[in-house]
Amino acid sequence: MAKHRLTWPWWRRWRIIATVPSVYDTPEHLRRKQAIIVGTATSPKWLVFDCPCRQRHRVMVNLNPDRRPRWTVVKSSPLTLTPSVDETLPGSRCHYIIRNGHLHWA
Ligand SMILES: [Zn+2]
Secondary structure, X not given: OOOXXXXXXXXXXXXXXXXXXXXXXXXXXXXXXXXXXXXXXXXXXXXXXXXXXXXXXXXXXXXXXXXXXXXXXEEEOOEEEEEEEEEEEOOEEEEEEEEOOEEEEO
């Protein structure tokens, strides 16, 4: 019997797996549902992950309060990110929210 998705353990949800000092320290490919913070714990700059769409392109959202637009990591594991991610690519648009480690397409 399929479990309700809210019962998924934390390691099957979106989460932050590391904080690294520089964008150059992020791996070329990230596993599904894994995100990395660039910066420091007290001064995060970017949240980096690979888009859950078929193209799996790299997504970087700004966490620096001095820049706009700005996103906030409400919770790191499982991940809650606000507001929604809205990436426009040639021919497609990736618009979703990540809340409590679950991704919801908008
Ligand atoms: Zn995408």
